[in-house]
Amino acid sequence: MKEQNNIKRTDVNTLGEFGLIDHLTKDFTTTNASTIKGVGDDCAIIDNGNNYTVISTDMLVEGIHFDRIYTPLKHLGYKSIIVNLSDIYACNAVPQQVTVSIALSNQYSVEDLEEIYSGIHTACKIYGVDLVGGDTTSSNKGLIISVTAIGQVDPQKVVYRSGAKVGDLLCVTGDLGAAYLGLQLLEREKDLYLSQPDIKPDLENQAYLLERQLKPEARRDVIDLFAKSELHPTAMIDISDGLASEVFHICKQSGVGAFIEEAKVPLRQETELMALRFKLDPITCALNGGEDYELLFTISPEDLDKTTYLTQLFIIGEIVPKEDGIKLHTSGGNIHDLQAQGWRHF
Amino acid sequence: MKEQNNIKRTDVNTLGEFGLIDHLTKDFTTTNASTIKGVGDDCAIIDNGNNYTVISTDMLVEGIHFDRIYTPLKHLGYKSIIVNLSDIYACNAVPQQVTVSIALSNQYSVEDLEEIYSGIHTACKIYGVDLVGGDTTSSNKGLIISVTAIGQVDPQKVVYRSGAKVGDLLCVTGDLGAAYLGLQLLEREKDLYLSQPDIKPDLENQAYLLERQLKPEARRDVIDLFAKSELHPTAMIDISDGLASEVFHICKQSGVGAFIEEAKVPLRQETELMALRFKLDPITCALNGGEDYELLFTISPEDLDKTTYLTQLFIIGEIVPKEDGIKLHTSGGNIHDLQAQGWRHF
Numbered sequence: 223m224k225e226q227n228n229i230k231r232t233d234v235n236t237l238g239e240f241g242l243i244d245h246l247t248k249d250f251t252t253t254n255a256s257t258i259k260g261v262g263d264d265c266a267i268i269d270n271g272n273n274y275t276v277i278s279t280d281m282l283v284e285g286i287h288f289d290r291i292y293t294p295l296k297h298l299g300y301k302s303i304i305v306n307l308s309d310i311y312a313c314n315a316v317p318q319q320v321t322v323s324i325a326l327s328n329q330y331s332v333e334d335l336e337e338i339y340s341g342i343h344t345a346c347k348i349y350g351v352d353l354v355g356g357d358t359t360s361s362n363k364g365l366i367i368s369v370t371a372i373g374q375v376d377p378q379k380v381v382y383r384s385g386a387k388v389g390d391l392l393c394v395t396g397d398l399g400a401a402y403l404g405l406q407l408l409e410r411e412k413d414l415y416l417s418q419p420d421i422k423p424d425l426e427n428q429a430y431l432l433e434r435q436l437k438p439e440a441r442r443d444v445i446d447l448f449a450k451s452e453l454h455p456t457a458m459i460d461i462s463d464g465l466a467s468e469v470f471h472i473c474k475q476s477g478v479g480a481f482i483e484e485a486k487v488p489l490r491q492e493t494e495l496m497a498l499r500f501k502l503d504p505i506t507c508a509l510n511g512g513e514d515y516e517l518l519f520t521i522s523p524e525d526l527d528k529t530t531y532l533t534q535l536f537i538i539g540e541i542v543p544k545e546d547g548i549k550l551h552t553s554g555g556n557i558h559d560l561q562a563q564g565w566r567h568f
Numbered sequence: 569m570k571e572q573n574n575i576k577r578t579d580v581n582t583l584g585e586f587g588l589i590d591h592l593t594k595d596f597t598t599t600n601a602s603t604i605k606g607v608g609d610d611c612a613i614i615d616n617g618n619n620y621t622v623i624s625t626d627m628l629v630e631g632i633h634f635d636r637i638y639t640p641l642k643h644l645g646y647k648s649i650i651v652n653l654s655d656i657y658a659c660n661a662v663p664q665q666v667t668v669s670i671a672l673s674n675q676y677s678v679e680d681l682e683e684i685y686s687g688i689h690t691a692c693k694i695y696g697v698d699l700v701g702g703d704t705t706s707s708n709k710g711l712i713i714s715v716t717a718i719g720q721v722d723p724q725k726v727v728y729r730s731g732a733k734v735g736d737l738l739c740v741t742g743d744l745g746a747a748y749l750g751l752q753l754l755e756r757e758k759d760l761y762l763s764q765p766d767i768k769p770d771l772e773n774q775a776y777l778l779e780r781q782l783k784p785e786a787r788r789d790v791i792d793l794f795a796k797s798e799l800h801p802t803a804m805i806d807i808s809d810g811l812a813s814e815v816f817h818i819c820k821q822s823g824v825g826a827f828i829e830e831a832k833v834p835l836r837q838e839t840e841l842m843a844l845r846f847k848l849d850p851i852t853c854a855l856n857g858g859e860d861y862e863l864l865f866t867i868s869p870e871d872l873d874k875t876t877y878l879t880q881l882f883i884i885g886e887i888v889p890k891e892d893g894i895k896l897h898t899s900g901g902n903i904h905d906l907q908a909q910g911w912r913h914f
Contacts, residue, residue, distance in 0.1 A: 231677040231679060232677050232678035232679060233674070233677065233678070234672070234681065235674075242678070243702075243703065243704055245678070246681055246682065246685045247699060250689060250692065252699075252700070253698060256664050257664065257665055257700055259700070260700040261700065261701055261702070265701065266667060266718075268664070268700070268718060270617075270618050270619065270621055270720065271616075271618035271619065272617035273616065273617065275621050277665075278701070279701060281669045281705055281712070283705060283712075285707075286705060286706045286707060286708065287705070318602050318614070319600070319603055319606075319612060321716070323626070323714060325632070326580070331577040331579065331580065332578035332580055332582070332583065332588070333577060333578060335592055339592045346596065350599065350600070351600070352596075352598040352599060352600050352603040353596045353607065354598070354606040354607065354612035354623070355607055355611065355623065355624070356607070357589065357627070358589055358592070359627055359633075360629065360632045361632060361712070362629070362632065362710060363708060364709070366629075366671060368627055368669060370623070370716045372614060372621070374602065374616065
């Protein structure tokens with residue numbers, strides 16, 4: 223009965239996530255005057271005639287984005303909200319509403335859903351957003367959570383990925399790589415547990431790494447401080463896929479290059495120690511790990527005096543002409559091209 | 569490693585879809601002034617200081633909402649947009665943007681995704697909406713499409729489910745039950761095909777029923793005519809779960825009852841004939857079938873002269889006091905309580 227009989231069959235992975243979206247949406251043009259930004263930024267931006275409505279949407283799929291065996295459902299509900307709020311903040315906007323759609327198999331009970339919603343409720347309360355819609359439906363396998371966050375921003379204050387200028391300073395709001403190492407830790411203990419169920423998991427004293435992975439926060443405080451300090455970043459993105467990938471996005475969309483000082487990339491001691499225990503280079507965890515949900519942004523050097531209130535501000539490099547490329551100045555003194563997905567194992 | 573050790577385990581089906589959502593969201597209150605309508609209408613409604621932003625979100629899950637074996641992917645992409653636009657129109661609003669998130673297993677190729685996006689593209693073009701965001705991710709099994717539609721409406725013109733008044737006329741915009749019978753037809757041919765793959769499917773002359781199921785339309789024309797005629801429905805909802813269920817929603821949220829004339833419920837001849845071939849009562853297909861994506865709305869009887877332009881308007885009953893209940897006057901002359909999910913097989 224299938225109508226299709228494709229001769230050609232290209233594996234989805236050949237294009238990569240971003241290449242795939244570019245490919246699929248290349249014929250789409252926007253025609254409504256209210257559409258300010260479409261595919262290609264953290265959020266969609268819509269002019270509502272007063273300010274801008276900012277929309278972000280994200281899907282968490284069991285077995286892909288989370289593993290049920292070590293993910294408390296309350297944390298999962300919390301995180302599903304946070305990852306979307308983080309995108310809204312990355313546009314310098316304030317999230318106000320969320321919708322939540324959940325598909326789940328009959329493995330899950332009402333009590334499981336209550337746990338998920340309890341996490342959603344906590345996140346909504348802490349971040350001051352209202353749950354305004356969504357639904358619950360069945361799935362044949364596993365749990366899928368799709369969240370849409372809606373925010374507002376003054377058109378004068380909206381920040382895109384595309385505004386970075388040569389000479390701007392490249393900044394991050396907190397330490398990187400911890401969420402990735404939290405994940406490695408959970409995966410290791412899962413493997414151990416599956417092979418020897420009697421052994422108690424060894425997760426003592428790893429609260430920081432685990433929390434960065436299981437219950438991340440979004441940097442609302444930073445957006446509030448930008449407003450307080452009247453600091454206007456020239457470009458911004460949230461770090462969900464790893465620092466390197468986000469630097470590439472800003473550079474591509476701003477038509478610039480970047481020069482990053484490895485020694486300036488903030489790492490917590492816990493992250494460095496755990497990376498070494500996993501025989502990983504800590505900086506690679508920061509560059510390519512992802513899920514830190516810190517903000518990466520650029521500011522004009524003239525605005526440096528406005529950063530006083532930002533207690534957690536790390537200047538990790540600067541924006542250079544496009545021709546100069548995207549370079550990493552390593553702690554060892556070498557300069558090489560930044561790799562978006564290059565793993566350096568020992 | 570699981571932190572949870574639930575003693576109680578309640579099956580999700582015990583509460584029903586709407587009971588479940590009510591249960592899970594009962595502790596959520598809305599706190600932002602911009603939140604006009606939260607959970608419980610077709611859309612979330614947000615005051616943006618100029619007009620209202622209207623948001624609808626829906627998830628289509630393979631094996632639950634569609635069967636890959638008889639669903640052309642292009643139609644699936646089209647339908648995923650339509651079902652959300654229908655919700656926006658049900659608030660008397662005009663959709664302008666959509667976001668699309670897709671999770672899919674490695675069974676699917678780039679060419680499959682191109683088919684889906686081609687249907688999305690067609691729907692966007694026909695209905696004048698812009699694709700503004702979304703992503704593509706992996707799933708362990710099957711295909712999940714989550715769409716969010718965003719529209720705008722003048723606060724004076726927004727229509728909720730809750731505005732029906734005693735004496736109002738209950739109207740639908742087109743024939744019902746056809747989408748459900750299209751589904752029965754496809755399911756029958758699928759079973760035949762699976763047992764005897766050599767037999768060609770017998771779907772000739774059933775274009776209407778199949779198209780109502782596989783490639784529905786949303787009633788933008790009706791919303792346009794409301795504007796042209798300056799007709800303001802008192803309550804409105806789109807028919808996605810079957811007429812009976814939608815009547816219940818309007819009555820519950822408006823605090824009223826309803827009296828429906830079975831003989832006035834519009835049915836196409838194809839629907840009646842096919843229902844009889846399946847030994848189903850045609851009216852039951854209309855009442856409980858779902859997926860027709862027609863609009864159900866109420867108008868003040870004084871506005872009846874404004875309905876001249878609405879060539880496809882069927883007055884199926886009227887709104888009565890809550891104490892009178894929700895009744896169906898059958899063609900056989902009986903009056904009984906309307907059942908939201910009662911199947912009458914022969």
